[in-house]
Amino acid sequence: MGIIIKSKEQIDGIRKSSKLAAQALIYIEEFVKEGVSTEFLNQKIHDFIIEHGATPATLGYGGYPKSCCISLNEVICHGIPSEDTILKNGDILNIDVTTILDGYYGDTSKMYTVGEVSEDALRLIETTKHCLDLGIQQVRPGNHVGNIGFAIQRYAKVKGYSVVYEFCGHGVGVDFHEDPQVDHAARRNSGPKLQPGMTFTIEPMINQGKARAKVDKQDGWTARTVDNKLSAQFEHTILVTETGYEVLTDVSDEY
Numbered sequence: 357m358g359i360i361i362k363s364k365e366q367i368d369g370i371r372k373s374s375k376l377a378a379q380a381l382i383y384i385e386e387f388v389k390e391g392v393s394t395e396f397l398n399q400k401i402h403d404f405i406i407e408h409g410a411t412p413a414t415l416g417y418g419g420y421p422k423s424c425c426i427s428l429n430e431v432i433c434h435g436i437p438s439e440d441t442i443l444k445n446g447d448i449l450n451i452d453v454t455t456i457l458d459g460y461y462g463d464t465s466k467m468y469t470v471g472e473v474s475e476d477a478l479r480l481i482e483t484t485k486h487c488l489d490l491g492i493q494q495v496r497p498g499n500h501v502g503n504i505g506f507a508i509q510r511y512a513k514v515k516g517y518s519v520v521y522e523f524c525g526h527g528v529g530v531d532f533h534e535d536p537q538v539d540h541a542a543r544r545n546s547g548p549k550l551q552p553g554m555t556f557t558i559e560p561m562i563n564q565g566k567a568r569a570k571v572d573k574q575d576g577w578t579a580r581t582v583d584n585k586l587s588a589q590f591e592h593t594i595l596v597t598e599t600g601y602e603v604l605t606d607v608s609d610e611y
């Protein structure tokens with residue numbers, strides 16, 4: 357194990373795969389509307405990834421059956437796309453895409469809304485995005501990985517939300533889940549120090565109510581809030597550079 361410091365060649369490959377995963381999230385946007393099934397969205401994403409010469413990393417991963425995760429409302433993460441899950445007005449959902457391109461992994465997710473969404477839901481989504489951005493701002497050589505989670509947790513708490521601690525960010529790039537583990541709730545100056553050439557995800561899951569997750573006994577994957585209140589998530593794949601960070605899954609020049 358240990359944290360892999362990526363070579364220039366590996367970084368170029370991870371960047372390409374990351375951009376493709378990010379493009380898939382943009383591509384799917386126009387199909388997210390009332391009445392469509394999450395399996396329809398999964399099929400669109402599957403075809404998009406294949407057409408671009410890549411493969412979906414989740415398909416067959418530990419027995420996971422689909423090409424992305426789609427997590428609605430009270431689902432925290434790992435929602436399995438289904439013909440029976442039909443989007444309805446007011447839903448919020450996360451779509452999480454991981455690509456393998458030329459052997460390299462890129463992992464990203466974002467929130468979508470269906471029709472008219474409550475003010476409460478919008479506030480949760482906005483706060484979760486800001487949590488991700490505060491985490492990203494902690495990325496620079498010499499800083500402890502724990503300061504990412506420390507920044508996220510502090511802000512979520514101020515806004516009255518809780519941070520999911522049972523699922524974490526992770527090293528990514530030459531494998532799907534590498535070291536280090538990136539906790540979204542952590543103590544200041546805890547964990548290993550960041551070094552140029554590390555690549556990992558930050559993917560905070562923020563809950564309206566309790567932090568706890570329960571995994572569906574039937575399908576073994578779907579993680580829901582214990583109180584059925586809403587949960588939101590955003591994810592980027594990040595490279596530690598000599599001076600700070602590069603958001604490898606950014607295709608909008610946001611960072």
Ligand code: MF3
Pocket residue numbers: 414417418420424425434452453454463557559577591
């Ligand atoms: N993409 C998810 C992540 O961010 C992992 C999904 S694993 C799966 O780490 F098997 F559930 F698809």
Ligand code: CO
Pocket residue numbers: 463525526557559591
């Ligand atoms: Co991830």
Ligand code: CO
Pocket residue numbers: 452453454463464465559591
């Ligand atoms: Co992901």
